[in-house]
Amino acid sequence: MVSYQKYTVKIPEKIEILHHIKNNVIVIIGRLGKKVLRFKTKIIIDNKLKIVELTTDSLFIKNNVAKKKIKSYQGTSLSLLKQSFLEVSVFLYKKIKLIGIGYKAFIENIFDQKFLILKLGYSHNIYFKIPLNITVTCLKSDKIFIMGNSYEKMTQIASIIKSYKLPEPYKGKGILYENEKILLKEGKKI
Numbered sequence: 001m002v003s004y005q006k007y008t009v010k011i012p013e014k015i016e017i018l019h020h021i022k023n024n025v026i027v028i029i030g031r032l033g034k035k036v037l038r039f040k041t042k043i044i045i046d047n048k049l050k051i052v053e054l055t056t057d058s059l060f061i062k063n064n065v066a067k068k069k070i071k072s073y074q075g076t077s078l079s080l081l082k083q084s085f086l087e088v089s090v091f092l093y094k095k096i097k098l099i100g101i102g103y104k105a106f107i108e109n110i111f112d113q114k115f116l117i118l119k120l121g122y123s124h125n126i127y128f129k130i131p132l133n134i135t136v137t138c139l140k141s142d143k144i145f146i147m148g149n150s151y152e153k154m155t156q157i158a159s160i161i162k163s164y165k166l167p168e169p170y171k172g173k174g175i176l177y178e179n180e181k182i183l184l185k186e187g188k189k190i
Contacts, residue, residue, distance in 0.1 A: 009081055015030045024042065028085065030089045031088070041055055041056060041077065091147060093147040095146075096178070104142065107130075107136060115129055162175045162177070
């Protein structure tokens with residue numbers, strides 16, 4: 001069997017991996033939780049060297065056309081594995097800032113559920129229900145912190161909140177990520 005250094009991942013310390021060989025399922029257990037991943041290619045785990053190797057041996061794919069796509073599955077599986085290691089070991093967050101006069105955000109409990117209330121210059125407030133596994137805090141009225149251990153859900157919630165008021169290109173008002181910069185257009189000249 002040919003071993004590719006490109007498709008091997010070193011298992012970080014304080015992370016435990018359980019592997020079910022028959023179903024090709026991996027359970028990654030860290031200090032912040034656990035993740036379950038299922039792969040389409042065979043996986044080799046070496047506990048002595050603390051290495052996970054992704055092979056090109058397919059388990060579920062039978063036809064020749066799909067066998068050609070195994071390399072792309074291998075790259076995607078590698079990135080999902082690395083992301084899962086990060087999610088179970090480190091607490092992730094995203095910062096969002098509101099730019100504009102009168103744009104405010106605050107959190108309120110309504111009927112035992114948390115809502116993020118946004119005032120964005122519309123005639124009404126926008127109520128966004130916060131999911132249970134994600135934490136949203138507002139330290140200032142114009143900064144929102146979204147925290148959790150699922151990067152996919154966190155970025156999805158951040159993009160939904162951002163979509164309520166996209167930044168406009170002339171004055172730059174709207175909802176932006178913390179490190180996002182907008183190239184402002186020049187207005188009409190008289």
